[in-house]
Amino acid sequence: MPTSSDIWVLVPFEGGAPVRAGLDLLAGARDLAAQLGGQAVAVVCGPGAGAQAAALARWGAQQVLVCEDTALVGAADGVADVLGQAIEAKGPHALLLVATLDGPDIAGRLAVRLGGGLLANATALFARDGAVEMQETAFDGALIITCTADREVTQIITVRARSFEAREYPGEATVESLSFTPSAQALRVRNVETVRQTTGEAVPLEAAQIIVSGGRGMGGPEAFGILKDLAEVLGAAVGASRAAVDAGWVPYAMQVGQTGKQVKPKAYIACGISGAIQHKVGMQNSAAIVAINKDPEAPIFDFADLGIVGDCLEIVPKLTAAVRNRR
Amino acid sequence: MDIVVCVKQTPVATAEKQLDTDLLLDRESVDNAINTYDEPAIEEGLQLLELHGGSITFLSMGPDEAVDSLRKALAMAGDLDARAVLISDDALRGSDILGTALVLSAAVRKLNPDLVILGMRSDDGGAGVMAAAMAQHLDLAVLTNANKVTIEGRTVRSHRRLSDGYIVQESELPLVLAVTDAINTPRYPSLKGIMGAKKKPLQTWSLEELAIEPERVGTTGARTRVLGAVAPPPRAKGEVVEDKGDAAERILAFLAARKVV
Numbered sequence: 001m002p003t004s005s006d007i008w009v010l011v012p013f014e015g016g017a018p019v020r021a022g023l024d025l026l027a028g029a030r031d032l033a034a035q036l037g038g039q040a041v042a043v044v045c046g047p048g049a050g051a052q053a054a055a056l057a058r059w060g061a062q063q064v065l066v067c068e069d070t071a072l073v074g075a076a077d078g079v080a081d082v083l084g085q086a087i088e089a090k091g092p093h094a095l096l097l098v099a100t101l102d103g104p105d106i107a108g109r110l111a112v113r114l115g116g117g118l119l120a121n122a123t124a125l126f127a128r129d130g131a132v133e134m135q136e137t138a139f140d141g142a143l144i145i146t147c148t149a150d151r152e153v154t155q156i157i158t159v160r161a162r163s164f165e166a167r168e169y170p171g172e173a174t175v176e177s178l179s180f181t182p183s184a185q186a187l188r189v190r191n192v193e194t195v196r197q198t199t200g201e202a203v204p205l206e207a208a209q210i211i212v213s214g215g216r217g218m219g220g221p222e223a224f225g226i227l228k229d230l231a232e233v234l235g236a237a238v239g240a241s242r243a244a245v246d247a248g249w250v251p252y253a254m255q256v257g258q259t260g261k262q263v264k265p266k267a268y269i270a271c272g273i274s275g276a277i278q279h280k281v282g283m284q285n286s287a288a289i290v291a292i293n294k295d296p297e298a299p300i301f302d303f304a305d306l307g308i309v310g311d312c313l314e315i316v317p318k319l320t321a322a323v324r325n326r327r
Numbered sequence: 328m329d330i331v332v333c334v335k336q337t338p339v340a341t342a343e344k345q346l347d348t349d350l351l352l353d354r355e356s357v358d359n360a361i362n363t364y365d366e367p368a369i370e371e372g373l374q375l376l377e378l379h380g381g382s383i384t385f386l387s388m389g390p391d392e393a394v395d396s397l398r399k400a401l402a403m404a405g406d407l408d409a410r411a412v413l414i415s416d417d418a419l420r421g422s423d424i425l426g427t428a429l430v431l432s433a434a435v436r437k438l439n440p441d442l443v444i445l446g447m448r449s450d451d452g453g454a455g456v457m458a459a460a461m462a463q464h465l466d467l468a469v470l471t472n473a474n475k476v477t478i479e480g481r482t483v484r485s486h487r488r489l490s491d492g493y494i495v496q497e498s499e500l501p502l503v504l505a506v507t508d509a510i511n512t513p514r515y516p517s518l519k520g521i522m523g524a525k526k527k528p529l530q531t532w533s534l535e536e537l538a539i540e541p542e543r544v545g546t547t548g549a550r551t552r553v554l555g556a557v558a559p560p561p562r563a564k565g566e567v568v569e570d571k572g573d574a575a576e577r578i579l580a581f582l583a584a585r586k587v588v
Contacts, residue, residue, distance in 0.1 A: 074494060077468065080459075099455075101489070105471050108459030111425055117550030118424045120454030133554065139344040139352075139451060143556045150550040158454070188468035188502075192484075192495040210587055234588065246509060253491045259447065259508050261490065267587040269578070277340050284562060288585050290578055296567070303562040306581045310570025318575035323588060326579065 002154050003091035005038030006063070007132075010083065010097050010106065011056060013044065018052055018059075020206065021098045023166035025159055026060040028125055029096055030169070035127035036093060039063050042173070043086070043095075045072040045079050050175060057173035059166050067178040074191045076102040080109040081186035086178055087114065087154050094132050096125075099158035107158050116153025123163045132157065140258070140277045141284060161206065162264040162285070197251050205254065208237035211265045213256055213283070214312075215241035217272020217293060221249035223313060227271060230320045239263065239283075241273045257282035271312040275300025292316070328381035328478070328500075329440040332372040333431060333457070334400050335362040336393040337450040349546070350553040351421050352451065354390065361396040364446030366513035369400050371476060371506050372444050373514070376407050379478060384438055385411040388419060388430050394529065401524035402516030410528040412438070418534055421546030424454055430544060431457070432464035433537040442483070443503045447472065458505035468498040471505040 007029040011022035022042075029040040042061035044052060050066040057064070065086065072078050083106065087095065095110070097103035099121050111118035122134035123144075131151040138145045149155045205211065212231045214224055224238065231238045239256040240249070256263055257279040268286035273279060275291065275298055283289070284303065291304035292312045301307040308315065338344060338357040347353045369385070376383050385400040387393045397411035414434055422430070435443055443465075448455040455471075462469035470476075474493060475486040481500045486493040488507050516524070534541055542548055568577065582588045 076459075076471075077462075080463075101472065104455040105459040105469065107454075108424075108428070108456030108461075109463040111456070112428055112460045112463040115425070115550070117552075118454065118456060118460075119551060120424070120452070120456060137559065138453070138556075139338070140340055141559065142344045143346070144559050145556045146554045147551055148554060149552075153550070158456070185466065189470060189496050189498045192497055194489075194492065194494045196492040198491060242508075251491075252488065252509070258453075267582055267585060288581070288587070289562075289565075290581060292570075292574070292578075296569075301567045302564050304567070305563075305565035306578065307565060307567035308570050308574045308578065309567065310574050315570060315574045315578075319578055322575045322579045326583075326588065 002093045002151065004093065005033065005036040006041050006092040007033045007036070007038060008041045008043050008092045008095045010079070010095065011042045011044050012098060012102065013046060013049065013052070016048060018055060020166065021161050023059040024162065024164045025096045025098065026056070027167045028159065028164035030060040032094070032125055032127055032132060036130065038093060041065060041092065043083065045069070045082065047073070050177065053173055053175045057171065058168055060169045061173045064173045064175045065178055066175060067180060069181055071182055071187055075182070075187060075189065076105040077109065077186045077189060078182035080106040081182045082178065082180045084110055084113045085180040092154055094155040094157055097156070097158045099160050103158050107156050111156050114153050114156070116156060117149025119147060119149050119155060119157040122157055122159045125157070125159070140281050161262045197253065203235065203237040205237045205239055205256070205261050205263060208263070208265050210234045210236035210267045210269070211239045211256070211263055212236050212269045212271065213239035213241065213273060214244055214271045215273030216243040216247070217312060218244065218249070219313070224250055226313070226316045226320070230316050233320055233323045241279045270300055270304070271316060273300055274298045275303070328375065328379045328442060330372045330376060330381065330383045330442045330444060331386050331435055331438050331440040332368050332383060332400070332444045334365045334369065334385050334387045334396055335449050336360070336387065336389050336396040337362040340450055346556050350556060359392060361399050362446060362449045364448050364450065364508055367506050367508055367510050368444045368446040369403055370511045370513040373404060373407060374511065375442070375476070375478060382408045382410070384440065385409065386431065386434055386438070387411070388414040388427060391415055397529060398524045399516065401527045401529070402520040403514055405517060405520040405523065413529065413531045414537070415531050416534045418541035418545045421549060422544045423549040423551045424452070424456060424460060425550050426544035426548045428457060428460035428464055430537065430539060432461045433539055434532065435461065435465060437537065441500045445503070445505045447505055447507050458503050462503040465503065467502050469503040469505070470496055470498060473504055473506045474510050476504065476506070476510070
């Protein structure tokens, strides 16, 4: 069914601007499209999406497909339906989706609708023999698997955060409006209200160069205050393990790990975090890992670059002071 | 209300994984257990059953050993009206997402429940797409990332978890629901529940009973192919030292050497 070598990317929007994870995917799409002889195409849905075409071109889109239907705001099923119609009409080689929230929902529906294979949680993509292959880290990091999907059908691929880095490109994109509308069946979910719970973080976790992260070993919510102090002098973001989030000490927005955020900072400072596999999956790609833990047997010491067996409640404030004095 | 909860038996997270010569996971040499993300799905089903009455069916596709996970789910159900169905067939080995969605959906259609509940992902595959894939087959609405669920009449209200908050969503039964790993605290089965689980009805269905041709599933029906697998280079174990009062200086020197401060 694919009639072109174009690589599509569904670029999600938040507050009227394309999200970073979507722009990262455009860089990946641009590389793949160049290898396959097609174009990198950004697909954007929702009112006002067309106004972002220039921004998307700057980040690598050679073509922008716009569907401004108001019913598509926060409607994964509706977006899946419109994308399905567009793919059936235009036959791109592959569609890349961000592997969180709406991405997997849209991917699951499209794979069944189109009857093709679904490649999930890619960490790397490359073209070989005219088809896209992907690598994924399977079984919580135990194996790196290379796989591919049937190329007779548009390949549907979800991609993990931070697998690509957004890059700027010169040139403009052609813009096309899509006239497809979602069916009533695809709009059976009503969004009643959105509740935002901000963490008051100066530096967002996903973009941080340094992350200071706390776990059960911090002992309680108050102790996160000393992590915030350290983060402030380092220009870092504060993260947390699932244990700290489940205990209600900090909001879910701070969770790093398999079911939280996947991060890739230059330095990750883990305080009172045991390093369970669930957490490791979210931070093991950090360039450098420092761990402070009272328990010399904590698994995090097996993969930290620098491990300190000690009390974070004592060490962290000293470190904050030392960084401050260094300036 | 009749509920189906999908349950997968997966290799335990800490087990050493290896692939067979045909690049499929060797499921026999590892310890298997109920997928950890399915436990909140089971718990949510049981809580909804306690509130609204009805029946619950635990549905699994897997080798015969997956019966262990279904028995555990039945044990969690205690005195509630619970049964289990295992879809087991040699032809299913090597099924990908598409094949699995086809089979589970066919079984759900046969069971005809008001509500289908899944966990947010599996420990092994981890794609997190099964709820939507099944909803597409069944032509139902899907609510995923549900972090809180209430049902009034035929209306399901869910808090869809976002990275910085949640969306309150509503839709009508029947539908497919996927819950987060933080929606509840799964109960432990009681001793009485464990004893009782052995007496609860557990059926095994083959592909024939679902009228699915074997070519559509398993390795033959898969539209994805594994080309190779390697163990990632292990992250080298670094220096581990006991704090003798100089930890802060050591960390600072480490960060400075890496030019992050």
